Amino acid sequence: MRDDHAVITTARTKPDSATVAAVDVARAALLEDVPAADVGEHLGHVVEGERVVTHLFACERAGYVGWRWSVTVTRAPRQKVVTVDEVVLIPGDEAIVAPPWVPYRERIKPGDLSPGDLLPVDDDDPRLVPTYLVGDDPLDADDKAQVRQVAKDLGLGRVRTLSLEGRELAAQRWYDGDAGPEAPLAKSAPDSCTTCGFLLRIAGPLSEMFGVCANGDANDDGRVVSFDHGCGAHSEVRLAKKHEPVPLPEPVFDTLTPDEIETL
Structure with missing residues (x-):
C-alpha cells in the first residue's frame, strides 16, 4: 500500500477525510469480487463529490495492462x-480499448459498393431538397407524398435534387x-485543365x-476535374527537342542477289 497516492479532484468539494482514508475498506470490498492476484498497488483516489471518493488500484490481470480497479465509497451525513x-x-490512459463505434453508414467509403448493393439516403438528408417545396414549414409525410406525385405528374424524373449544402x-x-x-x-503538370482542349464544360x-476530362490517355478520363487541376496529357504539351525520339536512319535497299552473295 502506498501513502503517497495521487489525488484527483473532479468537483469543487472539500475532500472528506474519512472516505479518503478508507483505502483498506475499498481494497477489502474489491477482494470480495476479485482474486487477490489480480489486484495491485493503490494508485490514488478521485474526489467525486461531497463525501464521495473513488479509490483506484492497479489491475494485474493478464490481458488488462493499463486498466484500473475502481472502488467508490461514500459516507452518510x-x-x-x-x-x-x-x-x-x-x-x-495506456489501456488497450476498442476503437470508438462508428455507425455502418458512416464507415462506407467510395468504392465499397458492389453490384447489387443498395445505399439508401435518409428522407431528411441535408444534401437533398424536394424538387418542389410545399410551403415554408418542414414537410410531413402527406406533403412528401404530394411532392413526389407532383414531380411524377410533371415528368421531372427527380423527386429531389442537390441542396446548396x-x-x-x-x-x-x-x-x-x-x-x-x-x-x-x-x-x-505543365499547364492547367482550363486551357486544355480535352476539357468538357458542364x-x-x-x-x-469544374469540367470533365475527355482525354482517353489521361488518368482523369471521364472524371470531374477542377479548372486548376492538370496533368502531363494536356492538349498543348510539346516535347523539347532533347526529349524527342531519335529519328531512324534512311532505309537501305539491298540489291545483292543470292549468286552475288555466294561469290563474296
Missing part, C-alpha cells in the same frame, strides 16, 4: 461508517481530392469551377 457504492474495472460539400470534396490543384499530378452552378 453525520455518520462515521464508510460504505461501498460500486466496484468496477475501468481503462487507464450538398452542392458545396461535393465541390469541396472534388477540389480537395485527386482531381484538384493540390494533387501531385497537378503540381507537376452546366449548372458548378460550371465555373
